[in-house]
Amino acid sequence: MNQKVVLITGCSSGIGLALAVRIARDEKKRFMVYATMRNLAKKEALEEAAGCTLGRTLEIKQLDVCDENSIKACVKSLPRVDILISNAGMGMVGPIECQTIDEMKTVMDTNFFGLVRLMKEVLPDMKKRKSGHIVVISSAMGIQGILFNDIYAASKFAVEGFCESLAVQALRFNLNISLIEPGPVITEFEHKMYEESLKIDLSKADKVTADMFHNIYLKNYKQIFESLGQTPEEVAEHTFKMITMKNPPFRHQTNTLYTPMTTMKYADPNGDLPIGTFYKMVFEHDKVFTASFNFLKLLRWRSRKSVTLGK
Ligand SMILES: NC(=O)C1=CN([C@@H]2O[C@H](COP(=O)(O)OP(=O)(O)OC[C@H]3O[C@@H](n4cnc5c(N)ncnc54)[C@H](OP(=O)(O)O)[C@@H]3O)[C@@H](O)[C@H]2O)C=CC1
Ligand SMILES: CC1=C(/C=C/C(C)=C/C=C/C(C)=C/C=O)C(C)(C)CCC1
Numbered sequence: 001m002n003q004k005v006v007l008i009t010g011c012s013s014g015i016g017l018a019l020a021v022r023i024a025r026d027e028k029k030r031f032m033v034y035a036t037m038r039n040l041a042k043k044e045a046l047e048e049a050a051g052c053t054l055g056r057t058l059e060i061k062q063l064d065v066c067d068e069n070s071i072k073a074c075v076k077s078l079p080r081v082d083i084l085i086s087n088a089g090m091g092m093v094g095p096i097e098c099q100t101i102d103e104m105k106t107v108m109d110t111n112f113f114g115l116v117r118l119m120k121e122v123l124p125d126m127k128k129r130k131s132g133h134i135v136v137i138s139s140a141m142g143i144q145g146i147l148f149n150d151i152y153a154a155s156k157f158a159v160e161g162f163c164e165s166l167a168v169q170a171l172r173f174n175l176n177i178s179l180i181e182p183g184p185v186i187t188e189f190e191h192k193m194y195e196e197s198l199k200i201d202l203s204k205a206d207k208v209t210a211d212m213f214h215n216i217y218l219k220n221y222k223q224i225f226e227s228l229g230q231t232p233e234e235v236a237e238h239t240f241k242m243i244t245m246k247n248p249p250f251r252h253q254t255n256t257l258y259t260p261m262t263t264m265k266y267a268d269p270n271g272d273l274p275i276g277t278f279y280k281m282v283f284e285h286d287k288v289f290t291a292s293f294n295f296l297k298l299l300r301w302r303s304r305k306s307v308t309l310g311k
Contacts, residue, residue, distance in 0.1 A: 003032040003057075006243070007074075007081045009065055009118065010088030011035035012042040014187030015137060015239075018232035019085060021049045022240050024058035030244075034078055036063035038070075038088075065114030071121050080129070081122045083243055086115045087137040091193045092151045095205040095213055104151045111155035116162065127173045134170075135242060136163055137235075138179040140253060143262045144274055147282070148217045167250055178248045180239050183258030186229040194221060216282050220290075227296040228257045257296065 006023055010016040020035035035046060035058055043060050050058045063074040065088045075081065092099065092107045115136060126132030141149055142156035160179060167177045184190065197218055202210040238254040253259055264274035 004030060004082040005078060005080055006031050006033045006083040006085065007078065007122070008033065008035050008085040008087055009063055009114070010037065011046055011060070012037040012039065013045060014189060015182070015185060015232045015235050016085075016087040017046050017049060018236035019087065019239055020046065020058060021053070022233070022236040023243070024050060024053035024056075026057070026240075029057055031057060031083075033058045034061050034074075035059070036061045036074060038062070038064035038067075065117060066109050068117055071117050075121045080125065082131065083133045083135065084118060084122050085135045085137070085239070085243075086118055088114055089137065089155075089189075091149075091189055093148055093193050093197050093217075094200045095148065095202070095209050096150055097204045097209070098200050098202060099151065107151050107155050108158070111152070112158040112162070115159055119166070123175075126175050130174045133176045133178070133243060133248065134163075135178045135180060135239060137239070138163075138181050140181050140183045140255070140258050140262050142179065142181060144265050147278065148213055164250075176248050177250065178242050179251050180235070180242065181251060181253045181262075182230060182235045182238075183253075183255035183261070184225045184229045185232055185235055186225055187232050190225055190229070194218075197221070216286075220282070220293075223290070223293050223297070227293040227300065228255065230255050 008016055008020050008023075011020045016035070016037075020033050023031050024033045024035075035050075037043065037046070037060070040060070040062050046060060047054055054060075061074050061077065062070060064070045065086075089111045090107060092103065119134065122132070122134070126134075136159060138159050139156045141153040142160040145153035145157075163177050163179055170177050200213075202213065205213070235254050238252065242248045242252060253262065261274075264277055265271075267273055
């Protein structure tokens with residue numbers, strides 16, 4: 001059987017783990033998944049979730065997207081790469097006054113240059129074979145920035161600009177590039193971000209900024225995830241559909257509840273609509289904003305309850 005070779009990065013947890021398992025469990029066994037992680041000491045969760053696919057349609061390998069040699073060694077050990085899923089990434093939240101340039105560089109190095117390093121390694125062979133699909137786990141923040149996510153959003157904007165430019169060249173070689181743009185997803189990412197946000201030393205920020213971070217951003221953060229957050233399995237299902245489609249789209253947003261936040265971007269070429277709306281949401285109509293997210297939370301709770309009760 002001619003199985004497609006899939007290389008996925010960042011499979012120790014979250015979306016990468018769910019995705020590796022989903023693809024390896026394909027009923028038609030169309031894929032051979034190489035699920036990679038930078039630290040193999042963390043492979044137990046994936047091994048457990050992979051179950052009987054381990055050693056059959058799923059194999060675990062080491063790959064650190066910040067280390068060119070580790071990428072080269074991993075790619076060299078594979079027969080070829082038909083589908084590359086660039087998923088590894090990290091977040092960064094807080095006022096820029098409280099973040100060092102080195103910390104910011106680590107985010108860019110992982111989220112943006114990590115993708116560039118991977119592409120430099122797999123693209124030449126895909127071009128030669130005139131076949132391949134590159135799927136990038138970007139973010140809704142690759143379209144629309146969010147308060148106090150300045151560096152993270154910048155790293156995803158970089159990813160989007162890079163892919164948008166390359167996509168035209170890729171067409172010439174019959175290659176596909178797809179950006180997956182999830183809104184909030186309930187993974188380690190969310191927990192790490194929240195825990196780290198609580199530890200930020202806000203002494204370098206002025207009072208108004210520190211207040212905004214604590215009383216607006218952090219206060220709403222949990223609520224956003226509870227009312228809009230998807231599971232990594234949902235994002236994996238969307239991505240699975242993308243790799244099985246004949247003509248996959250260039251962009252795909254996974255969360256229809258989050259699309260109003262990104263649609264504003266396209267509605268106003270001046271860019272003032274999303275900025276003004278976000279401002280009003282948090283400073284002027286915060287009660288309406290909180291009420292609507294509470295309402296969404298209630299709707300989700302009720303629909304989950306009726307699924308459990310089999311209604
Ligand atoms: N959660 C969310 O709300 C959203 C997430 N995303 C994106 O989804 C992707 C996956 O994140 P998610 O599953 O949520 O978060 P997790 O924190 O659960 O997973 C991130 C994965 O990336 C890995 N990673 C980090 N740095 C490197 C590196 N240098 N080399 C290889 N692997 C690395 C982590 O490994 P380790 O365990 O070693 O740290 C981990 O396996 C990211 O690109 C993120 O930006 C997009 C939209 C929303
Ligand atoms: C929508 C919204 C907010 C927060 C959104 C968040 C926190 C989104 C997180 C998205 C993630 C984590 C994407 C990952 O790539 C605020 C600023 C609280 C208030 C204004 C409206």
